[in-house]
Amino acid sequence: MERISITARDNWQEIVEIQGFGYHTPDVLYWDETAYYSFGPEEIDGIEKATGELWEMCLDAVQHVIDKHLYPDFHIPEQFAGYIERSWTEDYPALYGRFDLAYNQGQLKLLEFNADTPTSLFEAGIIQWLWLQDFNKEMDQFNSIHERLVGHWRFLIDHLRSHTIHFTCLKQTLEDLTNLEYIRDCAIQAGLDTKLVFLDDIGWNPEIKVFVDLENLPIKSIFKLYPWEWLIGDEFGPNLLSDKNESLWIEPAWKMILSNKAILPVLWKLFPDHPHLLPAYICQQEMNQYVKKPLLSREGSNVEIVVNGIRIQATGGEYGMEGFIYQEYFPLPDFDQNYPVIGSWVIGQYPAGIGIRESRNLITDNFSRFIPHLIRG
Amino acid sequence: LLRSKINCCPGLFLQPEKQMRYMKKTKYIRLVLITALLSSCNRAAYHQGTGETAQTNDSTCIFGQDSCSSVFNFDLWYYAFRPFLDYFSIFYPPPLYGGSLVISRSGVLRRGFGRASVKVSS
Numbered sequence: 001m002e003r004i005s006i007t008a009r010d011n012w013q014e015i016v017e018i019q020g021f022g023y024h025t026p027d028v029l030y031w032d033e034t035a036y037y038s039f040g041p042e043e044i045d046g047i048e049k050a051t052g053e054l055w056e057m058c059l060d061a062v063q064h065v066i067d068k069h070l071y072p073d074f075h076i077p078e079q080f081a082g083y084i085e086r087s088w089t090e091d092y093p094a095l096y097g098r099f100d101l102a103y104n105q106g107q108l109k110l111l112e113f114n115a116d117t118p119t120s121l122f123e124a125g126i127i128q129w130l131w132l133q134d135f136n137k138e139m140d141q142f143n144s145i146h147e148r149l150v151g152h153w154r155f156l157i158d159h160l161r162s163h164t165i166h167f168t169c170l171k172q173t174l175e176d177l178t179n180l181e182y183i184r185d186c187a188i189q190a191g192l193d194t195k196l197v198f199l200d201d202i203g204w205n206p207e208i209k210v211f212v213d214l215e216n217l218p219i220k221s222i223f224k225l226y227p228w229e230w231l232i233g234d235e236f237g238p239n240l241l242s243d244k245n246e247s248l249w250i251e252p253a254w255k256m257i258l259s260n261k262a263i264l265p266v267l268w269k270l271f272p273d274h275p276h277l278l279p280a281y282i283c284q285q286e287m288n289q290y291v292k293k294p295l296l297s298r299e300g301s302n303v304e305i306v307v308n309g310i311r312i313q314a315t316g317g318e319y320g321m322e323g324f325i326y327q328e329y330f331p332l333p334d335f336d337q338n339y340p341v342i343g344s345w346v347i348g349q350y351p352a353g354i355g356i357r358e359s360r361n362l363i364t365d366n367f368s369r370f371i372p373h374l375i376r377g
Numbered sequence: 378l379l380r381s382k383i384n385c386c387p388g389l390f391l392q393p394e395k396q397m398r399y400m401k402k403t404k405y406i407r408l409v410l411i412t413a414l415l416s417s418c419n420r421a422a423y424h425q426g427t428g429e430t431a432q433t434n435d436s437t438c439i440f441g442q443d444s445c446s447s448v449f450n451f452d453l454w455y456y457a458f459r460p461f462l463d464y465f466s467i468f469y470p471p472p473l474y475g476g477s478l479v480i481s482r483s484g485v486l487r488r489g490f491g492r493a494s495v496k497v498s499s
Contacts, residue, residue, distance in 0.1 A: 091378050092379075199491030200487065202487065235488075
């Protein structure tokens with residue numbers, strides 16, 4: 001893995017905006033094409049293999065959590081246990097997830113799994129590919145995200161509760177909307193009928209106990225870009241349990257388990273010493289260097305790195321009331337104080353590509369930048 | 378099981394797995410929603426800083442297989458980015474009781490999801 005500095009395209013802002021990428025510089029630069037990461041084919045093979053292994057281990061871990069009824073460790077309300085288990089045993093469909101990996105000195109380690117609402121999909125699947133077409137058409141990229149998305153939606157058509165699938169996210173956020181609309185775009189190309197309805201416009205008909213859209217038509221299958229822990233905590237959350245349509249929410253409720261940092265200690269317990277896992281525990285152990293992470297934090301909030309008893313870096317935020325896990329510290333590679341994390345996508349059941357976010361800090365936060373990549377020939 | 382690799386994406390695997398792994402995408406990536414809509418959204422969104430409520434002529438209804446998104450015939454930007462209270466006052470009456478829920482004439486409750494006002498990104 002190498003970091004190569006280059007000159008950005010002259011009019012790159014205009015180029016990516018025409019491509020539909022409107023959040024390239026929300027407050028500070030996010031899309032950064034003044035550098036790219038270069039991988040050898042064997043390195044990509046390793047990332048792909050690791051991603052596939054991690055996904056299979058994650059499925060085993062979900063089964064374990066359900067079998068052992070470990071919901072309190074995950075801060076998941078007891079009344080949703082049956083709901084989660086039904087989504088698992090009845091095999092409600094899932095679409096995607098993103099493993100965040102540290103790659104340093106030949107070792108590839110799982111930092112966390114964004115299993116429920118991963119973003120950066122559009123820039124990983126489309127924008128960095130189109131960048132490569134301008135930069136060097138002859139080079140390749142680990143990126144079949146777009147094809148996998150269309151293919152998996154096509155596969156899911158027969159497994160949805162309706163031919164029309166609703167798509168929902170919050171209003172007022174271009175990044176969320178772009179990711180959602182990209183996924184919807186792929187669903188349309190797969191042959192599905194789609195409808196967009198924002199979260200606060202979703203209705204609940206209390207007489208017949210079903211969720212409805214703005215035309216009061218029932219919602220039977222819905223893709224959400226909104227985390228499960230927020231969904232069940234909202235005023236309509238309890239209605240999920242009494243919904244007569246038993247609507248399919250994608251990602252499914254069993255992703256509540258995988259998107260929670262408490263899955264990391266479970267994985268370590270089930271697969272100790274696995275080369276792609278770091279030791280992780282619910283309670284603080286005798287670790288000289290560790291990272292303390294809230295169970296549900298997003299974008300690196302409320303994370304602390306402790307080395308030899310000294311807190312070397314920490315971030316603020318609103319998380320932590322739900323509890324923490326402790327994961328052994330594994331340093332990110334240092335490229336002139338640029339610290340990259342590899343986001344490795346799994347779509348359907350398969351590794352599908354990578355996107356790299358780079359930070360000036362050891363904790364990848366919402367000021368990180370997306371850097372494109374290529375595979376050396 | 379949908380979680381089984383055997384069942385996944387049958388259409389895709391007409392090609393050997395090796396060919397799918399690295400991208401070498403089709404020459405033309407077709408995006409029916411994104412390039413037409415969100416690039417326009419972006420231009421309109423720039424007006425947020427000035428307080429203007431600029432609109433575009435785009436509609437999510439204009440594409441073939443999409444059954445319809447802009448149920449009020451509003452463009453996507455207006456639907457997505459109009460200031461919340463402004464939007465709220467047009468479509469919904471004020472809340473009827475202590476919570477944030479609103480009820481329509483048809484008896485349907487709304488605003489029960491989406492209490493978070495921050496982006497979801499992770």
